[in-house]
Amino acid sequence: MFLKKIFSPLSSLSIRLRLAIIFVFIFGATTIVFNMFLFKAMIDTLQQDFDDALFNYSVDVSEGIEIGIKGDLSFPPLRLDHGKILPFPLGTALIQVRHSSGAVLARVGNFGDFNPPYKKDFERIWKGEEATYRTINKVSNIPSAEADSYRLISFPLDNAAKPQLLLQIAVPMTLLETQVRQRLTLLQIGIPLVLIIATFGGMFFSTRALKPLKNMIQTAKEIKATELSKRVPVPNAKDEIRELTLTMNDMLDRIEQSFQSQERFVADASHQLLTPLTIMRGELELLQKTEKKDIDGFIKSSLQEVDNLADIVQEMLLLSRVDAGIGALNLQDLALDEVVFETLPRAERLANSKGIKLKFDINNESGGDRKMIRGDNDLLQNLIFNIIENAIKYSPNNEIVTITLNWKAESSELVIQDNGPGINEDQLPYIFDRFSRGSKIETRVKGFGLGLAIAQKIAILHNTKIKAENRPGHGAQFSIEIKNI
The missing domain is CATH 1.10.287.130 (Signal transduction histidine kinase, dimerisation/phosphotransfer (DHp) domain)
Incomplete structure (x- = not known):
């Protein structure tokens, strides 16, 4: 639902522009999220390196502090090693030794009103931590503060189970802040630049990708009713556009044939x-x-x-009516034998004029009850009559036309056989075309060549198979197979 609200305004734009915008949106969102995690990981790494250097410095400072044998609190002046290379300036470090009671025993540097916290640090060290770290963001109490924030380490000086002396060192985070600002500036400039490049890249590649589609549109515009033999050029790439091209060409084939x-x-x-x-x-x-x-x-x-x-x-x-499609059908549950019985009187009048007998048999191959089908009663009667009429027309006088109904488990099959001359083999593929008359004696048989075309159309509407073939010896056979319900 959220993405739908985001992308719905894009529906009025071109596909090329939509693809580019969606690509930039996905790429930009991924890039920003990835860089956020990368930036966070980088900050954590720099912070860890800074803390490690501060810890090592605290160890060096603690080794220069002397504690009396009896635990007295008299200290020699603290010594600083200015030769060390650290991520913070040594001369600006604030160093003090503090007792668990809160008393400050020694200090180096100008603390001013700055009083580092210590109670929670003692508690954490008493619980077993090696040292504690804090970031001091409020530096207004530090005279001549050299950074926007200071890093404070609290390090135990005595080795007792519950240390009573802490070495606290606060150093400016100048270098860390500079590194963070530089990387943040790089991201602020780099990400928009990358997105601009991605936008133009997305437009370029979407244009290239849709070029075959544009060619299809141009070719389709050029195809007129008098030039239906033209086809859309098929691209070499085996992708969806190639499949669309082949589908369109198939459609043009059907339109041309129609x-x-x-x-x-x-x-x-x-x-x-x-x-x-x-x-x-x-x-x-x-x-x-x-x-x-x-x-x-x-x-x-x-x-x-x-x-x-x-x-x-x-x-x-x-x-x-048949060409109007399935919407013109009056579908109902029917018994195919009843449809045949309703059709036979009409066919018998034509058969009697030639002395032809109609023989109707029912063969129950499934062994069960009578099977029902679904279809349009009037159209199915026309389908059956046209096939029977065709058999009567092409049968010699005083012959027999056999009609057999086979009830199967999944379908019902109606087979109509005549004793006529059969169908020319070269005419069999066209027997159901309009005005096609494929018999060897077509010139002597009255008709217009529409009956079988109508039968085929009705069969297609009913999802029914209809097949014409020659019988061994002589005569033709038509079979109609329709699914049971």
């Missing part, structure tokens, strides 16, 4: 509609030159052509 199919459909439909209109025009012109007693024959022929036109228009309307 356009070609529509063009063929319009051309074929025009031809199919033009034929009966031409016949009607010729007969009407002939009627004008003929005696009126022959008018009944002309009317009968014209009505037949009108029926042909109506059949073509009806099938084209059905195709348009």
Whole structure:
């Protein structure tokens, strides 16, 4: 939710700019967090080195202090070794020896009003600590303070189980403060500079990365309805942009095929509609030159052509409904055998005109109850009728068309077999195309070549497999397989 609020204002920007901003944001946040931990670790290391040097100095100073045999508190003057190289100036160190009672036994340096704390230091040393350290940030009581802060060490002088004497040394942290300021200044300048470089780098690389996408956009703009054969250039890199390019080219293939199919459909439909209109025009012109007693024959022929036109228009309307997709379906639970029984009377009228018998068998391969399917009853009847009608048309007179329903465990299969001449092998791939008529005797069979195309469309809408093949010997076989529910 937090990141969504951050990145939501970026939605109106270009992808290139969004990628650059997101890259800089992630890189900058990571860099800043990393440098914060690095800076903290560096400060701790410098502090530890400073404390180690201060501890060694305290040991050197403690070795120059003499304590009487009887524990008397008389001391010779403290000696300082000015030859040592330490991270603090020796001449400005404040040194004192303090008793657990609070009494200051000796001092070196100008303490002024500065009175180092000591009680908690005694307690910590009595608990076993080797020495204690404090940072004194309030330096206004120290005359001529040379730094903004001092480091104070409290070191036991006597070796008793409970030491009573502390050596306290306060030194200015000038060098440490300088090192911290220098590194902080480096980070304050370096991080913005790195982020500026990262911004330009992000813009450059995002531009390079999106260049194939820009080429895709430019190519897609240039593709017109008359130039659907163009394709988007495929980049060499095996990445998501290549996958997007291949997907777009596949889509263009489908669009081109769809356009070609529509063009063929319009051309074929025009031809199919033009034929009966031409016949009607010729007969009407002939009627004008003929005696009126022959008018009944002309009317009968014209009505037949009108029926042909109506059949073509009806099938084209059905195709348009099927092309509308699944939203136009009236889906319900159906028994496939009942759908077949409802279709048979319509098919029998056509079969009787050729003396063909329809034989319907049910084969329950699963051995269970009757299987149910889900689909549009009217469209499924059209699918089955068109296949049966095709079998009747291409079967010789007085033959048998066999319809077999196979109930399987997962699906129901309807197999329709005829005893016709079969389908030319070179026409099998196109048998379900619109206005395709692939039989060897197609010129002698009445039809428009839309029935199987409609059947295929209905089958696709119902996620159903439909297959056409030649039977051994002679005849064709169509199988329709639809999933059970």
